[in-house]
Amino acid sequence: MIQILVADDDQHIRELISLYLEKQGFKIIKAADGEEAWAKMEEFRIDLAVVDIMMPFKDGWELTKEIKEYFDIPVLMVTARGESHDKLKGFDIGTDDYVVKPFDPQEMVARVKALLRRYRVEANNVIYMGNIKLDRTKLEMSAGETSEQLPLKEFELLFTLVSSPGKIFTRDQLIQLIWGYDYEGDERTVDVHIKRLRERLNHMKNVGMEIKTIRGLGYRAEGC
Amino acid sequence: MIQILVADDDQHIRELISLYLEKQGFKIIKAADGEEAWAKMEEFRIDLAVVDIMMPFKDGWELTKEIKEYFDIPVLMVTARGESHDKLKGFDIGTDDYVVKPFDPQEMVARVKALLRRYRVEANNVIYMGNIKLDRTKLEMSAGETSEQLPLKEFELLFTLVSSPGKIFTRDQLIQLIWGYDYEGDERTVDVHIKRLRERLNHMKNVGMEIKTIRGLGYRAEGC
DNA sequence: TCAGTTTGTTCATATTCAGTTCATATTTGA
């Protein structure tokens, strides 16, 4: 069951949002201000948060910042008209998308679904990073219109890195995870696969990510 | 607030465990069988699960496996005497620790705390000082919007200093801690790394801390 | 079955850069 936190001090809007989302089969946890919203975040396992900017006690910026710091979930912000300047600020602190009041409920629902789709490790076999999509069932990497099938090892390597963006993997860890603990071969094999992956990522333009070398440690996937 | 799931079909044991854990200030979410436990996992944000092996509908193995697949939390299993063979199986699927019935509630509490500590410590790869944040998994230093990746030695040096703010480290101590006791090189190497760190900290504005020289002794991290 | 292709690994070599050293300047405290 997907659970969504709706934080808005205006009861009407709160109910409106909840109504439409419930119709989609989501379970809604409601909060009337920022403090309450944070309390609910701590209590419930939340998949996505819809956050109004203007709220008593703790405003939407503050709340979103805290959510992003402690949870790895998408946040949809609700802004009033004329707060457009703030939008940037919102994205900086990790908002994923926003709607402007008054908004079309259908559009809001669409955005929520898009965010869930984007964030979801769809059936654990599809993950996203930057502009690329990795489909494990097809060993396929795609970006925009182009897509390409990768050799098994290369795919697994990329998939592993992308499954924890930012995390540094040592060669040893990668070998354990992909080749298995009893692999006898050379650690440098990883380097070669990394090189080939980089070539592919270069040929695909606008991938929005790269594999970075952490000298002395290993590799990591990084947005760019 | 730390929230713990207690899954046991025996009401007495469930209450016993809950009682002792509540006394420690934890919030307890209770479940009487595996299915219910999973439902609670989905509903609440759980920090740790205490799981009995023998449960109706979905046994402890199954439950633990699912928990481990979808959540990154420690699981303490409760086994009946004579299930010792199964213990291994339990560890295979990712149990972190177990107690054997009948158990000493004090011991159970101790194990829960140890698990929380262990998991926290492992999450202790991030420390803060002033306005900077140091993420050891990424070798990353960030302050506000900007962040930067440091070379290994520089990072370890900064991390060491910041992990005990105010404490004076001699060059010798730093070398022992970072380079190892068998380092043969020059003590002055520390100075150079300190210098480079200071350059970085200067370029980052508003870091809220500095590395101070204690003439004749060494260095320390200081708020400012 | 067999040539042709793809994938995975190894190896030899080129390149890079973090870490160190060193020479010199500056600061500090008595």
Add this chain to the structure above:
DNA sequence: TCAAATATGAACTGAATATGAACAAACTGA
């Protein structure tokens, strides 16, 4: 003021990584 400690800039070096190519193994389709 002076000697000792520390800061600084720059050059060096070697270990780590990147790269190109060759080889081996597995797979493909006729």
